[in-house]
Amino acid sequence: MADLKTNFCGIRSPNPFWLASAPPSNSGYQVQKAFEQGWGGAVWKTIGAPVLNVSNRYATIDYKGTKIIGLNNVELISDRPVEVNLKEMKEVKRNFPNHAVIASIMVESTKEAWQEIIKRTEDTGIDGFELNFGCPHGMSERGMGSAMGQVPDYTCMVTEWAVSVATKPVIVKLTPNITDITLPARAAVKGGAPALSLINTLNSIMGVDLNTFDIKPSVGGKGSHGGYAGPAVKPIALHMLSAIALDEEVRKRTVPISGIGGIETWQDAVEFMLLGATSVQICTAVMHYGFRIIEDLIDGMSNWMDERGFKTIEDFIGKSLPKVSSFGDLDLGFQSVARIDHNKCIQCNLCFIACNDAAHQCIDLTTMKLNGNPMERPLPVVRENDCVGCALCSAVCPVPDCITMVEVESNRPHTTWNQLISEKPEVLAWDAMNEYRKKANFHIH
Amino acid sequence: MKPEKTTRQQADESSIEGRFKELNLPFNDREALLESNRCLYCYDAPCIVACPTHIDIPTFIRKISSGNVKGSAKTILESNLLGATCSRVCPVQELCEGACVLNEDHKPINIGRLQRHAMDFADKNKLNFFQRGNPNGLRVAIVGAGPAGLSCAGELAKLGFEVICFEKRPLSGGLDTYGIVVFREPVEISLKEVQMIEELGVDMRNGVEIGKDLLLSDLVEDYDAVLISIGLGKVPNLSIAGEDKEGVFDGLEFIEQTKVKDLKTIKCGSKVVVIGGGNTAIDCATIARRLGAPDVTIVYRRSQFEMPAYEFECEFALKEGVRIQFLTNPVEVEGKDKVEKLKCARVELGPPDLSGRRTPRVIADSLFDIPCDMVIKAIGQEKPYDLLSELKKFGVQEQNGYIVVDPKTNGTSNPKIFAAGDCIRHKGEALTVVAVQDGKIAAASIAKMLLPSKTNGKKTQPPGTR
Known part of the structure; x- marks a missing residue:
């Protein structure tokens, strides 16, 4: 049986699954219940500055009958007094000494305020801190949350304040509401952060009611942008995670990263860890289904590790990072084409219309005879010579493994864009490019 | 405990009325949404081909899933004015659902119930989609107001024809009204369809039998075209002894x-x-x-x-x-x-x-x-030999008791006389949906014959040329 024990920057937990700082980790009752059901750690809902909340706080986006592929909130940090939260943190830590309890904190931007709350919180025996530089609504307008995280200098400064007094590890949680995630990541590391986490939520308006014209969520007829989370944000989170995991300056300091953003299943969690996350944090899936999802998270990851022969999570963390490259370093000589398994094809012809209307017009509808049975309807057939290998057909095909992308010999040099323009800078003009294409066998359909 | 969810409701056994209530349950909104979202929205979908009236099924289903149920109902009715009846009585397993590509994958889309969902929505909200066309001064007589006659009447009225339906029974709708068991289709559904056709300006004359109350020759003389859609007759004799006994x-x-x-x-x-x-x-x-x-x-x-x-x-x-x-x-x-x-x-x-x-x-x-x-x-139906012999005088041919037509036009050997429905169905199944298509074909041909330059409208294209 695989060992899921996690050591994140000295913060130990029985498994890498932590509750993200959010409504599910709002109280001692909730965190203890989560630990009883198997969660490895919890980042407590952010404590700090006094706030007042509104209702409604959440809105969701559903897709084709599937509920909550995304969830947005305008809820603020904990609206319970700091001392109540601290008392409960202490109690939870006493009852669950081997589980990770991390205090998320956010106060106004003065050195005194940050250092005071860190000192007060450390007395509870918690295992570490997470600095909330990411909250994109409500707090940011007051100069906190993402207002910090969006300015690398502030990120660096506040991190310094925190690290200088904290005796426990300090994780800096980054906001995705920024153009280049590596800049605040570097700033946090420069400020001495021993660990990072990402992503916080994305600015969003979830929708508009077609009858009332209210935006969603609506607070008595008016709304404001809120933080977007849930399965739909996972690709954004995966990119940002890999960007900072591969950043030279972050790597230099070997800063562990806690991955957050749309994780619902063990498979999602494994993907985050393959791209460099040492632990993962989950919120929306718990808000949708409750703490009980932890059973499958642990079981599924363990089974996968056993099948793969991974004994500890360290064995696979970051394993996909070497696969992350940049466009300029991709092989221009690699060619794949779509191949349709006509024994599996159910003739919905979605591949045909997608290719014809939205791609490269290389699928024909052709009458064929299979196994001697005359087929009444035409079958989609790929003209492989014209197929650019875009993979759209395979994406729209509803039948698993019916359309696969198969590597074929391109008879093109296995060069990259970066190599090409360093060797032949003249191809940056169309004439030379056309000539090169002809020579190098780049067939443009 | 809640009973298990089924597609059929349990009959209320306590009363005879309960046992004759519509048996199949409608989808609720949530079921319809989930089922519509399961549709792949095939390109060149086989269900459209399999539907005798070629309803654009993927489009009407997509409109249910987008919340445009009104548009969905219109899409259905554009191809089939009797969409409400057909959604209840079509043998969908043999037609659209039988052709669904998901048969091979797991299970077909429940097209019939989705269609009923859209039709029920139109009924509940009293939606009217079509108006009588600008009068074109042409008159068509329709003999028999069953599904073939109604379909033809409706399509012609949309084009501005003056249409008069002669129906010998007190109610129109043919077998939809008189022949489909009520727990499959309540009689009101059929009568509402009749009403919709009447609201298009079709003049429904019930209690008029051709050959008795009116002569076929009058119709052929007085009208620009005549459609014969009389269906078939009574159940024939068994030709065994004692069959005239009481009981x-x-x-x-x-x-x-x-x-x-x-x-x-x-x-x-x-x-x-x-x-x-x-x-x-x-x-x-x-x-x-x-x-x-x-x-x-x-x-x-x-x-x-x-x-x-x-x-x-x-x-x-x-x-x-x-x-x-x-x-x-x-x-x-x-x-x-x-x-x-x-x-x-x-x-x-x-x-x-x-x-x-x-x-x-x-x-x-x-x-x-x-x-x-x-x-x-229940061994079939008699052929309408009386009218067939009348028709013969106008050059209309019959074969084995069925009127012979050109299946592309539903025209008979007399250029003024067309025929549709069970009375031409010498082979294939006598289905409401097929009769509706017969009526559409006849309407398109009548329009083409009488309005040669005007009828390039999409809706009157000869079917089969999708």
């Missing part, structure tokens, strides 16, 4: 009573034998059960493999407690004054006949009796 009924008349009469006043035996192997036989048998007959037997001379009734209909009958006696041929209806028993012979099957079905052969010395107090005949 022997015409299956169609038996069904009709449950549509238009107070259910409590309908007489039904306690030991009922239904003769025939088609869907009408099944209907008669299940109606008899629901009217309270404890013992109902269908007698069919071939085996279950040759049975023309749909498999799902047979299964339904069996679940209703109907017994089906295969390979049995009725020989004589016996009884003093009234029916007391049906004498039958056992049958074996010989080589296939022209229809491809194996020929039944009576086994010698195999006679036996089925005690019964009611015999219902």
